[in-house]
Amino acid sequence: MIAGLKQIPITIITLVLFASATQAQTIKGVVSGKDGQLPGATVQCPATGQGATTDLNGNFTLNAHATGKIKILVTYIGHESRAIELDVKKGINDAGIIQLEPGSQVKEVLVKGTMAPSQLKALNIKKNSLAIMDVIAADAIGKLPDRNAAEAVQRVQGVAVARYHGEADAATVRGTPFAWTSILFNGNRLPSANVMGSRNSVLDAVPSEMIQYVQVAKAITPDMEGDAIGGSINFITRTSPAKRQLNVSAAAGYNTFSKDGTYNGSIVYGDRFFKNKLGVMVAAAIWNRQWGTDAFDVTYNTGLADVKQKNSISTVMLKRYMGKRQTYGANLGLDYTFNAGNKIFLRGLMDKFNDIRPVYESYIDYNNSQYQYNYRYSHYQTVLNGAELGGEHQLSPKVKIDWTLSNYYTKYFLETPPTNSNKGLPISTFRQKINGGFSNLSSDGKRYWDFDSPDGKGGMPGAFDPGLRDKGEVMDASKLLLQQLVIAQLDTREEDKTAQLNFRYNLNSKVHLKAGVKYRHKDRSGMYGSSIVYLAGASLGIPQSPALVPLSQLQRTDFPMRGGFFKGLDGNYDAYAIDPLTKQQLFDLLDTATLRKNGFMNVTSKTNPTNIYNGTEEVTAGYAMAEIDASEKFKIVAGVRNEYTTFTLHGTKAVTAGTPATVTLSPVSVNNTYNALLPMVHLKYSISPQANVRAAYTRTFVRPNFSDLTPGESVDNTKNPITITKGNMDLKPTFANNFDLMGEYYFRNIGLLSGGVFYKKIKNVIFSNRVNYQQEGQNYTLTQAQNLSDAWLLGMEAGINKRLDFLPGFLSGLGVELNYTFINSEVKPTGTYTTTLPNQSKHLFNSILFYERKGVMVRLAGNYRGASVESINQQLGRDFFTYTDKNFTVDASATVNITASIRAFVELNNLTNEPLKVYMGNRNRVVSNEWYGSRGQAGIRWDIIK
Template sequence: MTADNKKLSLILCATLLGAVSAKSQTIKGVVTDKDGQLPGATVMAPVSKQGSSTDLNGGFTLNTQVTGKVKILVSYIGHDTKELELDIKKGVNDLGTIKLEASKQLNEVLVKGTMVPSQMKALSIKKNSLAIMDVIAADAIGKLPDRNAAEAVQRVQGVAVARYHGEADAATVRGTPFAWTSILFNGSRLPSANVLGSRNAVLDAVPSEMIQYVQVAKAITPDMEGDAVGGSINFITRTSPAKRVLNVSAAGGYNTFSKDGTYNGSIVYGDRFFKGKLGVMLAGAVWNRQWGTDAFEVAYNTGLADPQQKKSIATTLLKRYMGQRQTYGGNLGLDYTFNKSNKIYLRGLMDKFNDIRPVYESYVDYNNSQYQYNYRYSYYQTVLNGAELGGEHQLSSRLKMDWAVSDYYTKYFLETPPTNGVKGLPIATFKQKITGGFSNLSSDGKRYWGFDSPNGVGGNPLSFDPGLKNSAETMDATKLTLQQLVIAQLDTKEEDKTGQINFKFNASSRVNLKAGFKYRHKDRSGMYGSNAVYLAGAALGIPQSPALVPLSNMDRTDFPMRGGFFNGMKGNYDAFAIDPITKGQLFNLFDTATLRKNGFMDFTSKTNPTNIYEGTENVAAGYAMAEIDATDKLKVIAGVRNEYTTFTLHGTKATTAGSPAVTTLSPVTVSNNYNALLPMVHLKYSLNDHANIRAAYTKSFVRPNFSDLTPGESMDNTKNPIAITKGNVDLKPTFANNFDLMGEYYFKNVGLISGGVFYKKIKNVIFTNSYTYQQEGTNYMLTQAQNISDAWLVGMEAGINKRLDFLPGFFSGLGVEFNYTFINSEVKPTGTYTSMLPNQSKNLFNSILFYERKGVMVRVAGNYRGASVETINTALGPDFFTWTDKNFTVDASATVSITPSIRVFVELNNLTNEPLRVYMGDHRRITSQEWYGSKGQAGIKWDIIK
């Protein structure tokens, strides 16, 4: 045990010893209104100035030093304050359910509106939170067309999302790299099966219907996971309600790109049994949609020696996806209250995401003067399953304990039917020589875009012209011959088993102490980049090989035109829309006998095992903190968290040497241990009942990605300089000192205006670095992740949520939500240039115009993310950084209440058909641009029991 953990143990022991002799009374209860539990309600004893707030299930615990007659006040945003006079006995006093009434001025809105109850919950939780955080409640998530967990959180101030083929799949806080944001499920780090080894969890497998609350913490407290340089996003799954509920929804829709239908449905049931002791919550959701994308991609000759020619074009690619996505989710919540002091709960989650992608790829290869056509059939699958068992126990009038054990498992894999005994993604590659050459080459014989060309020859990306000297020499199925077959393999899985215990001790009327421990055991395995490769002997010039087979001789099917091909670009590209082989034909090509018949030989790389690893990571964490009411208005939260990490990874080292080259493999194991001591201080000053000022200093960190730690190593002695690629077990965690100053004012008519500034000083930023060195007269090129830089990040954010109910009549239903975040950062990957942090946009904003009145709700939402650097090429410099361009999407929704229980709705996504663009260095030097159309659906929601 480390010295820091020993200190925490002594604090905890002192807390427990103090509790034995403690003399105080406990008041417990649950605050509700007509719609259910109220989280974030304030419970105050005015005489003693002691207060508490309700948890996410509406429950509260309030300690008092007195017995006899005591007056308490219960208040909640948008509700009348309730005054209760109690006769307090020694020990635990259970008040049962305390029901509040909506205030008269909001009653009409509450009855007929659709967003106010949800906003009251979110704002109440935010107002009473110890951390600096924003909150979304389930009802609000359902009021915009946000169908997975990442899309649900994109509306939060300071949050940015990454989009993959039109759907958000990852989120980050305050513009930091995605792996620097901690993704939590019910307070524990969610395991990640990210294919590239990042610790950032992919969220497209989680239907938004499974989520009850989302808490976005921008300055964490010691009782939260500490690996959160950007912040943390905590998804809280549904729990049992205070009364029976049953609601269903069903919808059908249309995708303008795929010209196909979509559907989704959900059911939520909750109830209480055995005189309210047993609570049950069941939720299920399904979302099935056809989708499509056109992607124009460009690869550049960055490996050439000449600095100018590094910007020349190697290949252009017109790629079409036309697939199907299926999301299934199930959520179980159980809780059982034994008595007023003891409660246990169980949460379970089962999610599955299938991404079926037939892909059609047409290349122009300028370096080899040829066409290339690929057809592949991908079946990506993501599984997220888990369960958590926990309990809450009032051990004495002053001491409360809670505990939980959990097991969450996620897997991301390819399981296309076995081809030649190997599961993976089958790809068939056809090639056709361009005999006439190109007319748009530059003076140095290379193809450029016009602005890069030494003599201005080359044209523009989005009015692409292949530049054939012979315009009739187009792609031809009779000339495209099968020359390569590949099975790409991918299988990444991670499982976290966690146990935790927390104690909270009421030391005095103004001081609460809290301490706890958490232990997490992680098992992880990864396989990515291991491809089985088969090449045609005739294409390699091997004598007596069977003739190459043309595409026209195979079983084929129609190309999915679906209303046009690359309509987002200027020009006609139908000549690249080649009818592909059938799925069955693709699979049959990998049959052993067929491979032999067509003259294919196995050229699978001997270094494939270096892409496979497995290992474990163990984290022992402890914390101690104090919540101090320094004055009636000032609250201080101070404490420290310590996380000790050990990991061990097993992999393979490959060495290629000799003439002819021979590759030898050997097992290798790496391990490392490191500690993170994280002090934190929060100040919360209540100017009045409606306004808070918050300040915080926190220290947080982020662990290195597994892909950077992998023990896999390859050395190729046949190259000059000798090429070495390997992981780096000596990587240090990235640490950040974070400073926050925020202010918030809560409107009486359920709204908020907030703003503030923040600063992060970041140490040991990790980059993948390539550099040459000489050892004993031999030259080497090493590619490896390293701690090579420190960084800083500064920003400001502001937002308003305001109902314009001061307007007359019809216009009183109008309202606005707007939030804006400005972020600037600097990192110096080498001594010669600087950059912003990866994934960081300088400008983020959300704008929502809404109308709610008499059962009608309409919302139009815009989401903007400014340009962000995605990869930093430390060897070549800023001209070769890749950027995601600015992106602005517009979504809309409308709901009409037909009866108090039945609502019909319409949801529309990406109304402006905003493309997603990536470029290298210069905005005009496109690396990819994709279009995925608009989509929408209409449906019905029925609160059968509410």
Template sequence: MKTTLRLLNYLGIIMVLFSHLDLNAQSANSTKPELRDFKVSGDIIQNSEIIGVVADNLGPLPGANVIIKGTDIGDVTDFDGNFRLVNAYAGKQTLLISYLGYESKEVEINVKDSKQINVGKIILTAGSEKLDEVVINGGYRSSQQKALNLKKQSLAIMEVMASDAIGKLPDRNAAEAVQRMQGVSIERDHGEGRYVIVRGTPIAWNSTLMNGDRMPATEGTSDNTGGTRAAPLDIFPSEMIEFVQLSKAITPDMEGDAIGGSVNFITRTAPSKKTLNINLGYGENFQAQKPVQNASIVYGDRVANGKIGFMISGTYWNRNWGTDNYEVVYEDNLALNNLQLRDYLGKRTTAGFNAGFEYKPNSNNKVYFRGLYTDFTDEESAAEHTFSFTDSEMSLRVRHGVTGITLFGSEIGGNHKFLNGKLGLDWKASTYDAEMGNRKIPNSNYDGEPSYNMVTFSAPVTYNNLTSDGFKFLDIDSPAGYNGDHFDNIQPYLSQPVDGSQLQLDNQIAFKSYSKETDYTGQLDLTFQPTDKLKFKAGGKYKTMKLERGAPYSYYLYLGGNYGAPIPMTNYKTTEFPYNGGYLSEIGSPYDDVLLNPIDKKELSTLFSTEALSNPMLYEINFNKENPSSAGSFYSGSENVASAYVMSDISLSEKLKVMAGVRYEHTYLDYKGHGVTQTADGPVIEEVENDNDFGSVLPMLHVKYMPTDKLNLKLAYTRTFARANFSDLNPTETVSMLSTPSTISRGNIKLEPTYSNNFDFMGEYFFENVGLLSGGVFYKSLENLIYSARSYETINGELYQVTQPTNSEEGWLAGFELGISKRFTFLPGFLSGFGVEANYTFADSEMNVPLYTLNETTGAIETSTTTEKIPNQSKHIFNSALFYEYGGLTLRVAGNYKGESLAVVQGNPENYRWYDKNFTVDFSSSYKINSKLRLYLELNNLTNEPLRYYQGNTNRPEQTEYYSLRGLFGINYNIF
């Protein structure tokens, strides 16, 4: 009942907004004629069709409305500006072409019996002199027009972003480009966007597609578990993107695993005309105090009378980065276990290559090829001071390593038309491969296999300002008579200063990571359009996926304290602590007097040379498949998914359109791992293999009602799902009989996917001068939510405490969103160049989670249910931008806000881990010197917003890190 009332309240908010609009008034520039009694000369010729392209002087115009005047026979142009009208009337007709922000155009044609009429390229011009003044060719407005027209013409609830909009924002990877869209936020890694989140839902509930196929994953969330399906988008340069489609309510011809939303990146294929563009940029990361470079080139052309088109692009992005970080670990009673001071420096390099080719022998047939390759390298070093209050110890750990990710993809496909355009056949075969692993550290003395290397020096110390029983607290948790520290000034209070000679070699670790996923996909789609008001579509898709996960490492414990002379840190060459702009200067640099100089990075690599590791004072432990402590982290899996769908588009009237259909996906899983059993005689490791399969029936219905040419009302019901993460399906089972009760930790191949029945309503009001007012509500009824459960089982008379992922009973997620995009063209003169874009999304959720507790008195297992928020779901998301565009000048200030979200449920609510709210502000500007040359300036993180996690209370930080400002200045040159 509460959920229903909440949904009605959200709906009421939207309806009140639209009640103030004149729904009955037709626009003076209405681009769609009213249906009326109109006798057209001639009879309907069933085998006639009209084709053509709509464009402006910059290129194709997707989403243009093309209609035969006086009828309701029409079409909407695709991404390449193409349109096709079937069942045209015979005789002389008039085509009416309309596009938001452009002057409508009429074209006279003569339709002949059983003929295909190709009207060629129809060029549209800007809608008014005032709009022409606002922006010279290539301004942000042209991109906004494309996005709004595609959104307006779409029957589904979706957002669109074009490549020229991406190029005018200070975003250099795919995730940061998408964050500007309504209802979208991102998760960052060292200040750089990595994962996309739609409507505040968990990352795992959002699918990321490349040309309609799900991108392979190489790692997990920011905790580096390597077990999620999320694809890291910081490896993918934004320059390689042609369009981004964000579907908030998917259609049956899309992959069904998208509860939050589906983000589809469409890469470049072939241009409409000869193109050569060069982009060069240079800047600085002010935290690292080192440079940032960016370069890209795009070349494409059409030859053989336009029948052959190709495009190739390459991009290189090299950026140094730095992070100042402090972290706190708490005991269950909220006392501080330790304080960690971390300073990171690194360099990330992304190199990408994209190629597209198409052969179009005639208007009815096209064969195409796409290929892409990106290589992402992240070199990272860190100096970490750890003050362990409960152990009376201080340590300094230095680490250095290089991680690389490669993504390769290729696809070949075709589009074919038969029966004069009524029957369409589309096919595609594709493969994508992503691999992550360690790479050789440059300029190092390490001669072993590539690894991420860490070495720790430590010393016993005495801390002051502890309670009488030896604990340290923050001020908000201080017991009576104790003076705790402020959260942004947690001091170790050493009884006496510590220098490098007191820190002794403790241990060193060589960590190797490996992850790989390979996908092969084939699909076939058939479209049949018997009339202009009815279209049927059906198709099938088969995908096979294979993955490997593993992270071996070698741990070396130095035994000098017991068997030989201690080795102080001063025995090694040290380097000045990398203050790089002042360590934690944002909070007053409170730790300058306790920071020590770490060992040099080259010296660190020497400690891992073959000669150094042969030291008899090093006790080596290999954490690999043969070690019971690590065997469970090595697993592989295969998934085969067969899917089919049927759907239809029906125009019930000029104003009412319906899309209905159903999709079926059958998933087969086969995973291999390792089971570890702890017995009285020692651990036993066995290979484990489990399989499972399940089918998913996904009905969908979309309704679009257009009371006026300016207003869309869209309603959708969709059923979608989210498969379990890879790590949850890992068949590993670890059994320990050395505790009371004995414990079992295992994966769960029998997990059901999380299903969601989604209800969406969206209203869209389009302003005449290229703008939009939108609002909507959404509700998701959830089944089988996946969470980590702790329960008890009795096996052969023995009681075990079992930890494994399982499905909860039910839950829900609901909310509303509002958005506005408005240009102030009503203002006089240069002031008419101002405009604003803003959108807000509110979401709330609940999930029912069973609890199993052991009554220690009776020995009985007691069951209860608790209600929790869905993990990683943000209640508030807000995007805003103030822009100015006049003549050749474009200025834009953009803000992105993501509200707090529950990250980890642990202990009681005071121990829950939360992701704190985050608001970043970016600036971009450009000046178009002429039709070919543009200068630009980009600045990110103007307010130096920190990333924060806290425990239970925002004044109880777990992690706080700062990235400072980064900027880029460059030129963009369109040679032709």
């Protein structure tokens, strides 16, 4: 296969040389408007019925069956149609740039508006696409207060995002688990450095300024990546424009939680040289912001043998994050046009995301009747770099090829502290005994929320009271003793090398054939759950150990109060805001000499290596499809894709046995292969030039996560039952048969009414399974991912984007964007109960009220995501599932055209300070409740050259 991969460039060169010598009757050109190239425009030859659609850069290729005078008609939503006459000769004919003028119904909006041009581009791409998809254009992203790639897609109908400390970092389509949505960059699967081994790509490292278009495909076609049960989200990076452009932006803002400033800036430059043959696009962005979060976290005694006590409270933690996030991005796009039939391009991307977050954790430990205080300094780093080289070549009137070679690399890692050879996340732990105990324990001696308590005795959700018998026994720096130091390790890397070749053959004016091959080689390594642990000798009861060091005797700094502590909860919690160590003091404590001086011993688990793995995955894919114009109004797209996957992973097996317990380590490798045959059919019927009905059947799949396949295995024989944790190399991919029926109507004044239904029948759903069994009289507990059950998902969606220009005067600038998605699903992890799919919300809703007139644009946006199951406890049942609660955020933005080239803007996020809540079984049984505050910024965008 590698040898075949090396032959692809040679094949390409041969085909290009052949192309230059081939004479054909082909018309190529560019369709443009007042705001640049127009993607999704329709170009037709009425005499022959031949037609084409412009690509994302406004380019089209139209085959001609005759020479001489030929008329072509160009149409585009919101623009006047234009007919032109060409004198077609043998070979490739260059029609040049065909300029369209705005239609009378939208001329005022297009000339003076700030949002309409990008909406027109998105609607035209959607209207003419073969797949069922939604589209966002770059200008539209810039008009919303969405600063990374995940936030940019949250407004799309049927898309849900996950939020991490106030910012979206992952996206999924149609309520499926996040790993079931394929995240693409320029059509290629984006590598994932997800910490949990998931294939879901984290998107907070990608600034929204790097993106030209976002295509959200809900029913894919055979030429798209097939591992997409939910759908695919394709982020298309910026490419060179038809003419020179240069714009810059700068903004500064404020975070109401951290009480600190933010700033961001960007520059975009594009130009063409050498008689327009060489195109260049450079974009760069920086976004620095202070941020903060208060998180109220609760853990429960779900591991207790007594079923009635499993929902009793183990710990309550008041945690504050107060940190800095830095996002840097740069995008390069080059293309060179040899002639009308041949061009090559190069794209490059460099993104870096620093998440620096000191964390302050105050615990009440009910089981051990003690306080615990942790201080940790986290500096998470994400790198995403990549480049791709490609070309497009018209070999004859009937044959066209395109090819790409790409290499993308991502890494998610920790590299502190600098004083220790073991890099990771340093954590210091202090404990203080609560001698007086607690007054509000239940009759069984456990702490509950009052609604769970056997006798109604316990705490009240929403207003936390620790229930101390001695109210004066508060956390005290002189009594908090240093007992543990930990370096949590994390280093996940993934690199994809990809080669792809596509052929398009026009059999006749009604039938177009397309086929292609793709090869991807993935290298992956992972380290998660591995920790270096040091315990103080005195805490272990070792004689003559140095006394435990109190927090008060170490170098400390002021606690970051920033206007208050846990204002989201009723009551006063300032007593838990303990002045922490300085960052340098934390690092110094982990110095080898200091560890020895303070009597700390390395008690790191010998099974740590089981959390480390590396390996490769190779995917060979091919597809064939036909686009058939069955009539002027009816189009059929049918084909099949096949993806063959082989992987090999290397890890470590650990067996713990004997008295005293000893750990035996041994290397272990796993490998497997599987095939995915994916037939697909799309039907598109144009009721009128403004209305389409679409139907589709697609078969898609998702590969098992690396964390589920890992060869690492841990066996602990010292426990009863013996516990075994291991991966499962025999996991089967999850497959889905998908059925879609959608309708869409395009308003003449820039807008859309759409709706439809969808159904997915899913086979071999993967869950983490825990099994208790006996063998030769010994009890065992095995935790392992399994293909446990089949599932189904049924949904409907509807949306409207409408400008209310029928209203008089000032009110004519009003408009609305509303979309709603209802989703229901069912999966049966065991034979005793059913549940919905993980991450699946029943209700998704977006509402945007906007005003756009005479250079003024104001948008008020609401985003609602209903409650969803996040984790399933198969042994204990539904009362012990964890859920993310419903969430509704309100954002706003506004722009004003100061001059024809300078625009002022304001962006506001989370205006209502909406918290993010996770609960177990019952909404009152809180697992986590986080508050972030609001943030906003104001700035200037200057189109220096446009």
